[in-house]
Amino acid sequence: MSNNLLKGKRGIIFGALDEKSIAWHVAQKCHAEGAIFTLTNAPIALRMGTINKLAEACNAQVIPADVTLIADLETLFSKSMEVLGGKIDFVLHSVGMSPNVRKGKHYTDLDYDYFHKTLDISAMSLHKVLQTAMKMDAINEWGSVVALSYIAAQRVFPDYGDMADAKSLLESIVRGYGYQYGKKNKVRINSISQSPTVTTAGSGVKGFGSFYNYADAMSPLGNADADACADYCTSLFSDLTRMVTMQNLFHDGGFSFTGVSQEVMEKYSG
């Protein structure tokens, strides 16, 4: 069902790797709601993934960019404005990677070069995207930027490792830059704190199956899937949410505010 919520809007979508990616679902919804956009990912991901299939379906051009490299981001913004015919109205930052998590390094035995990479790719990159866009004056007034986060920014999930620190920094940048860009150009910036979702990045976390099931049992609505997340992103890109900025918005079926659920209580009944 389409309501043309994003008709006339131009966007850039980071992070669609394959059909499971949250960004993949967001691209499909944005297309259905009438937006035009470019797709981007790291050059290596473009070789490994299936993004061209998505690009064809959405009539979108793919522009490679390593989100940690300013020169790539400058090219991405200038090419996107050229291809789409004007300044950008929305950006999805759906990027995350921890070499420590990937290599099974425990939180008490981190490799610090990897830790830098985790923070750079998963958090500082949002600052780089925003600073590049602001310097190039690439985002229209009332534009909307959404990044994806996880509740490990606020609460401890032992196996989420240094990604928890990256998400805390990401959410802080959402507030810090949200203030600056709001004042300067009325651009709004929010993060969505999403339920555990079966994707390449998600499933890479040790014990993912257990905390996926635990979150599902704790949430009154159950876990939110990638498709529902895409609906929420679409609403945040639309004008219907134009006064929402600097927020970390939980999209988790109620998990974040549930102390304990009946299902979990029953597991521990004596």
Ligand SMILES: NC(=O)c1ccc[n+]([C@@H]2O[C@H](COP(=O)([O-])OP(=O)(O)OC[C@H]3O[C@@H](n4cnc5c(N)ncnc54)[C@H](O)[C@@H]3O)[C@@H](O)[C@H]2O)c1
């Ligand atoms: N899957 C979950 O359980 C879950 C839950 C909450 C939040 N998130 C967040 O959602 C976002 C999207 O992840 P996903 O679950 O769709 O997994 P995904 O693996 O499909 O997406 C992660 C993306 O980051 C891209 N990426 C990595 N390094 C990059 C770089 N240097 N430059 C550009 N792109 C780079 C990857 O190529 C990939 O497309 C991430 O921020 C993730 O932390 C995921």
